Amino acid sequence: MSTADLTERTERTGPVARTPYGAVRGRWEHGIAVFRGIPYAAPPFGPRRFRPPEPPEPWDGVRDAGAFGPTPPKPPYSDAFAPYLSDPVIPGDDCLNLNVWTPEPGPGARLPVLVWLHGGALTRGSSAVPVYDGGSFARDGVVLVSLNYRLGVEGYGLFPDAPANAGLRDQIAALTWVHESIEEFGGDPARITLFGQSAGAISIGALLAAPQTQGLVRRAVLQSGAPEAAEREKVRRMVRRMAGRLKIPATAAAFAAADRDLLLRVQADVGRLSSPVLGGPAFGIVIDGDVVPRDPLEALVSGAAAPGVDLMTGWTRDEYRLWLVPGGLVERVDRLGPVALAGAMARCHCGHEVPRGYRTLRPEAGTAEIVGQLVTDHLLRLPLHRLADARPTTSYVYEFAWPSLVPRLGACHALELGFVFDTGQVPESAKLAGAGAPQDLADAMHRAWVRFATDGTPGWPHWDPTHPVHLFGDGPAHTVKGPRDAELSLWSATAPPRPEPPAPPADLPARMTELRSVVRRLRIPGSVKRT
Numbered sequence: 001m002s003t004a005d006l007t008e009r010t011e012r013t014g015p016v017a018r019t020p021y022g023a024v025r026g027r028w029e030h031g032i033a034v035f036r037g038i039p040y041a042a043p044p045f046g047p048r049r050f051r052p053p054e055p056p057e058p059w060d061g062v063r064d065a066g067a068f069g070p071t072p073p074k075p076p077y078s079d080a081f082a083p084y085l086s087d088p089v090i091p092g093d094d095c096l097n098l099n100v101w102t103p104e105p106g107p108g109a110r111l112p113v114l115v116w117l118h119g120g121a122l123t124r125g126s127s128a129v130p131v132y133d134g135g136s137f138a139r140d141g142v143v144l145v146s147l148n149y150r151l152g153v154e155g156y157g158l159f160p161d162a163p164a165n166a167g168l169r170d171q172i173a174a175l176t177w178v179h180e181s182i183e184e185f186g187g188d189p190a191r192i193t194l195f196g197q198s199a200g201a202i203s204i205g206a207l208l209a210a211p212q213t214q215g216l217v218r219r220a221v222l223q224s225g226a227p228e229a230a231e232r233e234k235v236r237r238m239v240r241r242m243a244g245r246l247k248i249p250a251t252a253a254a255f256a257a258a259d260r261d262l263l264l265r266v267q268a269d270v271g272r273l274s275s276p277v278l279g280g281p282a283f284g285i286v287i288d289g290d291v292v293p294r295d296p297l298e299a300l301v302s303g304a305a306a307p308g309v310d311l312m313t314g315w316t317r318d319e320y321r322l323w324l325v326p327g328g329l330v331e332r333v334d335r336l337g338p339v340a341l342a343g344a345m346a347r348c349h350c351g352h353e354v355p356r357g358y359r360t361l362r363p364e365a366g367t368a369e370i371v372g373q374l375v376t377d378h379l380l381r382l383p384l385h386r387l388a389d390a391r392p393t394t395s396y397v398y399e400f401a402w403p404s405l406v407p408r409l410g411a412c413h414a415l416e417l418g419f420v421f422d423t424g425q426v427p428e429s430a431k432l433a434g435a436g437a438p439q440d441l442a443d444a445m446h447r448a449w450v451r452f453a454t455d456g457t458p459g460w461p462h463w464d465p466t467h468p469v470h471l472f473g474d475g476p477a478h479t480v481k482g483p484r485d486a487e488l489s490l491w492s493a494t495a496p497p498r499p500e501p502p503a504p505p506a507d508l509p510a511r512m513t514e515l516r517s518v519v520r521r522l523r524i525p526g527s528v529k530r531t
Contacts, residue, residue, distance in 0.1 A: 014066065015105045017184045020177070022059040026100070027066050032138045033105045035185070037069030040177040041096035041170060044150055050162040050252040053096060053173040069097030071126040072151045073260055075268035080326040084406075085414070086428040087120070088128045098147035098174055099127055101134030102186045109186035112193065112453045115178055116146040119198030119225070119414065122167065122283045123152040123271065131429050136422035140450045143187035147174040149203075152267050153242060153255065156283035158235040162252035164288040171203055172212050172291060179216045193219040193453040197417060201225025201313075206285045209296035209305040219310040219456055221449065223420070224319060224413055226383035227296035230284025237281035241270045277323050277375050279347045297383055301390040310456040311391060313384045314398035314469075318410035320372025322432075325408050333368040344371040348378035350491060357490035373487070381484055382491060388463040395463040396452070399483065402441055402473025405434025411473065419472070422446040444477045 014025045015033040026035035041053035048054060070092030077085050104111065114137055118125040127146035134144030148170075149155060155167025163169070179189045194204045194217055204220050205227025207213050236250075243250035245266045246258055255263065274280035285292060299305035324330045333340045341355055348354070358370050365373075388395040400416040409415065409432065418429030419442040429437070448458040448470075460470040460479045467482040 016062055017100075017105050019181050019184070021056050023062045024065040025062045026105075030135065030139075031103070032135050033100075033102050033185075034135070034138075035065040035100040035102075036067055037094075037097045037099065038063075038065050039069070039094055039097050040147070040174045043093040044096060044154070044166070044170075045093050049256040050154070050157065050159065050166060052163055052166065052169045056096075068099065068128040069148070070095040071128060072096075072148055073154055073264055074120075074124050074126075074151050075264045077124060084322065084326065084409075084431050085124075086129050086131070086431060087124050088126065090126075090128060095148050096150070096170055096173070097127075098145055098177070099134070100182075100185050101138040101144040103138045103141060103143075104186040105184070106186060107183050110183075110188040110191075111141055111143050111186050112191040113143045113145065113178065113182050113187040113189075114193050114195055114449070114453050115175065116144065117149075117171065117194065117196030117200030117203050118146070119196065119200045120151070122156050122199045122203075122285075123267070125151070125199075129428065130426045131417050131421060131423050133421060133423050133426070136446060137450065140446070142450055142453050143182060143185055145178055145182070145187075147171070149174070152283055153239065153263060156235065156285070157239050157252070157255065158232060158286060159239065159250065159252040159255070163290070164286050165206075165291055168203060168206055168210075168285055168291055171207060172210060175207065175213055175216055191218050191453070192216065193221065195221035195223065195449065195453075196225065197223040197414060198225045202228055202285065205296040205300065206292055208309060209294070209299040210291045211293065212291060214306070217306065217309055219452060220306075220312075221452065222311070222313045222384070223416065224315050224380060226313075226380055227300055227387065228285070228383070229287045229292060229295045229297075230282070232286050234281050235284055235286055238267075238270060238283055241281065242266050245270065275323055276379060277320060277344070277347070277371065297387065300387060303390070308394070310394045310396075310452070311387065312396045312398070312452050312458055313388065314400065315376065315380045315384070316411045316413060316415055317399060317401040317474075318372070318403075319376045319380065319413045320369075321408065321410045322413035322415075324368055324372060325412070330366075330368040330408070333371055334366045337367050340367055340371050344374045348374050350374070350378070353492075354490045358487060361486055377484070377487060377491070382488060385467070385484075385488060392463040392465075394456075396458050396460065396470070397463055397468070398448075398458075398460075398470040398472060400445075400472050402438070404432060405436060406432065416445065416472070418442070419445040420449055441473055441477075445472050448477075 014027045016025050024035055024038055026033050039056040042056045071090045072095040127148050132146055137144040150167040150170050158164055182189055196204045201222035202225040204222055239250050248254040274282040388397055401411050403410045404415055415432050418424045418433055422442045423429050424437045424442050452458040461468045468479050469483050470479045
């Protein structure tokens with residue numbers, strides 16, 4: 001299509017597609033049909049607050065789908081993290097919406113479909129983040145869908161008078177919408193691939209294990225997140241602490257009557273000490289006997305869930321650096337030394353032999369690196385290795401190893417996203433990657449995701465006893481055998497679940513108070529000034 005023809009087509013009309021609830025009109029952008037802000041469920045407020053999602057009201061005529069819809073309620077990132085992570089806020093109640101990028105709208109194209117679930121610790125993020133633009137995937141023949149879901153206490157609060165996992169139920173409703181509707185946008189409902197990062201990947205683990213989604217997904221990509229179920233007591237503590245601050249009962253009815261902005265402020269304050277490294281009370285997906293009938297990892301490892309679903313899983317080499325570099329936590333953890341290490345051992349339920357082995361393998365590493373890699377292995381690499389071991393012929397594993405051009409971030413958590421989406425040109429990608437990120441790396445990663453969604457083979461060998469891992473960013477992309485085996489072999493099921501920490505130094509109380517104070521400043525918006 002010539003530039004003149006495209007301009008004329010864009011000015012004349014936007015693409016129109018039908019959904020189960022009415023028709024929508026999108027926009028032509030660089031030859032790609034883009035539909036934004038399509039409701040897949042009704043606004044989750046008023047009588048629907050803290051309840052499972054309900055279908056949206058049908059509409060007459062053609063609904064405009066030219067702009068992103070409202071984002072779910074969420075607190076902002078603190079000043080320590082805002083320089084690295086973008087999180088647009090779009091006001092409005094109709095926040096259960098999704099977006100579609102497609103090169104060929106209309107039935108008959110039968111193109112592969114990628115459905116994106118954003119990360120953000122189940123408390124932040126949205127589909128409107130510019131890094132997640134789906135134009136490159138549509139350019140390469142894949143229909144890309146991204147979606148919003150309820151976050152924080154709205155989506156993952158645990159109450160005695162409301163069903164659990166509302167945010168996960170939103171995702172199930174969106175996935176059902178995709179399966180029923182995507183053919184009208186040029187997609188093939190038999191070739192749906194879920195992909196997500198961090199909390200999005202954890203969500204995918206639960207979706208793959210949910211009885212309500214069996215048969216809806218052909219493939220899945222879990223980036224820097226492993227299937228898990230949170231401890232119910234940890235989630236209850238978040239709700240109880242919020243209720244205490246608000247001076248209301250810890251019930252859905254009482255929370256629904258509270259001011260929404262006040263809830264967000266209290267949620268941010270209560271969650272200020274929670275982090276992947278430090279642990280603490282946090283929102284999470286819990287076993288509920290319904291959409292999550294058992295631990296998702298156990299269901300997937302046993303083969304009881306998602307049989308025949310192809311998997312691609314992976315991590316970044318220095319995940320922990322996004323958790324520790326902002327605000328100078330690396331230096332403080334290094335200074336705390338054995339205190340921080342003892343906390344990591346308790347967090348990871350491992351004995352002394354594990355960090356001792358890491359010290360032997362990494363004699364030049366400081367305490368922060370040892371702590372960071374311990375927690376990364378406990379949360380990500382160990383369960384993802386276990387998952388691949390249980391499903392070897394349909395599993396592929398990667399590691400992202402390119403160090404950011406932003407000083408000290410290394411190959412940190414979320415850095416790979418601009419490469420996967422091939423959106424390195426947008427300013428929001430440069431927040432993590434820096435200016436001048438290599439396009440050849442984006443080409444390699446993006447191509448692997450497109451190939452996997454298309455035919456289930458990303459371009460390297462499937463998992464086997466030699467543990468092949470494809471490295472992106474450590475020179476030209478290549479496959480190595482067992483790059484993490486030495487560290488992971490140190491972990492043992494016989495290690496004491498709650499090891500005794502080393503003898504604490506005399507100034508332990510002061511040093512722990514310092515660490516809590518530092519983290520508190522990091523977590524409260526506006527409390528850490530940029531330099």
